[in-house]
Amino acid sequence: MTGLSGSGKTAFITSLVENLLSAVGRPSRLPFLQAPRDRRLVAVTLQPSPIGGVDRFPLDATIAALAADPPQWPPSTTGLRGQDLSVRFFPSGVLGPDHPIGRMAGGIAELNLGILDYPGEWLLDLPLLGQSFEEWSRATLQLAARGPRAPLARDWLEFLARYPIGARSDAQTAQHAHDLYRDFLLACRTREQLSLLQPGRFLNPGELADPSLLGFCPLPSAASTRVRPGSLAEIMASRFEAYKWNVVQPFFSHLARGVDRQIVLVDVLRALNAGEEAFNDQRRALETILQAFRYGRRSRFQWLFGARIDRVLFAATKADHVPALQRDHLAALMANLVAAPTLRAERAHARVAATALASIRCTEDGTDVIDSRKVDIVTGLPQGSERRIRFFPGVVPVTPPPAGFWGERFTAFPVFQPPRLRDAAADGIAHIDIDKALDFLLADALA
Numbered sequence: 001m002t003g004l005s006g007s008g009k010t011a012f013i014t015s016l017v018e019n020l021l022s023a024v025g026r027p028s029r030l031p032f033l034q035a036p037r038d039r040r041l042v043a044v045t046l047q048p049s050p051i052g053g054v055d056r057f058p059l060d061a062t063i064a065a066l067a068a069d070p071p072q073w074p075p076s077t078t079g080l081r082g083q084d085l086s087v088r089f090f091p092s093g094v095l096g097p098d099h100p101i102g103r104m105a106g107g108i109a110e111l112n113l114g115i116l117d118y119p120g121e122w123l124l125d126l127p128l129l130g131q132s133f134e135e136w137s138r139a140t141l142q143l144a145a146r147g148p149r150a151p152l153a154r155d156w157l158e159f160l161a162r163y164p165i166g167a168r169s170d171a172q173t174a175q176h177a178h179d180l181y182r183d184f185l186l187a188c189r190t191r192e193q194l195s196l197l198q199p200g201r202f203l204n205p206g207e208l209a210d211p212s213l214l215g216f217c218p219l220p221s222a223a224s225t226r227v228r229p230g231s232l233a234e235i236m237a238s239r240f241e242a243y244k245w246n247v248v249q250p251f252f253s254h255l256a257r258g259v260d261r262q263i264v265l266v267d268v269l270r271a272l273n274a275g276e277e278a279f280n281d282q283r284r285a286l287e288t289i290l291q292a293f294r295y296g297r298r299s300r301f302q303w304l305f306g307a308r309i310d311r312v313l314f315a316a317t318k319a320d321h322v323p324a325l326q327r328d329h330l331a332a333l334m335a336n337l338v339a340a341p342t343l344r345a346e347r348a349h350a351r352v353a354a355t356a357l358a359s360i361r362c363t364e365d366g367t368d369v370i371d372s373r374k375v376d377i378v379t380g381l382p383q384g385s386e387r388r389i390r391f392f393p394g395v396v397p398v399t400p401p402p403a404g405f406w407g408e409r410f411t412a413f414p415v416f417q418p419p420r421l422r423d424a425a426a427d428g429i430a431h432i433d434i435d436k437a438l439d440f441l442l443a444d445a446l447a
């Protein structure tokens with residue numbers, strides 16, 4: 001599973017795992033997942049460590065945060081981590097316990113489910129593998145000159161303008177140029193809420209054995225300058241290559257091992273709220289990210305991916321910010337945003353769906369009267385507040401909004417306090433449509 005920072009990966013994994021654990025004794029937590037609904041789920045067990053030497057997902061810490069008084073949102077995903085589960089179940093049909101063949105075969109089947117979680121930003125680096133430093137510099141500088149990026153790039157570009165990139169340089173100058181570029185990316189994210197920020201590790205480094213691999217930045221007119229030994233251009237180009245082959249490529253090789261189902265989480269509501277540029281930028285970032293996966297049989301990057309993804313789910317998260325009807329709008333908007341990648345995946349015979357879900361439901365649906373008209377609202381407790389609010393989120397557009405929509409900002413969404421967990425493994429976690437998401441991704445594996 002993946003998604004850009006803040007899209008809800010930590011919340012999703014916590015909810016998925018705890019709700020699967022609880023579904024054995026309490027199938028009503030996941031009413032749309034067929035196996036528990038048919039009472040075929042026998043046991044769900046957490047495996048002590050994920051395969052492949054990946055750090056374990058910090059489930060104990062995320063549960064502790066949600067069980068605190070007052071409950072807290074757990075810290076977000078910063079690196080590659082995994083959680084393996086063993087799911088024991090009675091198969092349906094002839095292999096099930098209700099059939100003579102099933103009874104003879106002993107009945108119980110086991111699914112080993114490995115969940116891999118990492119910042120979606122890392123997938124933004126895939127195109128780098130096919131680009132030279134010059135090509136990447138040119139593309140990145142073109143992007144930096146446009147829209148809300150341009151004023152934020154000023155300090156970095158002014159610094160570079162003072163240093164002829166062909167003249168002899170030193171590590172200190174290179175580091176300063178890198179720092180300014182990183183500041184620029186950070187400002188793009190925090191001030192303008194942009195998403196297409198490369199390299200993906202500059203803002204989400206994870207645990208790198210050698211952090212100096214990040215010490216580069218794109219350079220203007222790198223294409224036209226002959227690269228002299230010891231020049232800024234040479235330092236940056238060689239670091240760029242080292243980053244590609246020592247950081248990016250090994251990560252994609254890791255992903256290639258056996259990923260066959262994919263869920264992509266997207267915080268569509270936040271992008272709507274952030275405005276036209278942020279919304280379109282998130283869409284471009286999504287398209288870049290989705291090039292990374294090998295669906296069905298065809299892919300531009302076949303050499304990277306051994307496995308083949310045959311089911312993909314795009315999920316707009318935090319859907320508890322909007323009432324029921326708006327959640328259908330949100331799912332439709334999600335589907336529209338990924339129409340092109342969906343077509344690509346379907347052509348390669350992968351099954352694709354789009355949905356809206358809430359991993360941890362913090363609100364309840366209600367109605368209110370505004371200007372003498374009855375409207376649907378949600379009620380919830382904003383984080384840090386003493387009183388619940390009645391929140392009218394406005395109308396979520398079903399298709400990517402036309403220019404006129406952006407005149408005024410879409411509703412600013414409050415951060416709602418999550419419900420306090422008592423015994424998550426037994427009771428599960430309140431959610432919206434996690435069960436439908438799981439059914440799409442796993443129904444055949446649990447059949």
Ligand code: GDP
Nearest residue numbers: 005006007008009010011073076077358359360
């Ligand atoms: P990550 O960076 O992808 O791991 O994102 P997180 O799972 O940490 O989520 C980021 C923030 O989004 C959380 O701290 C919550 O404030 C909010 N959030 C995530 N999931 C939900 C949800 O299901 N409902 C609500 N209301 N907020 C959520």
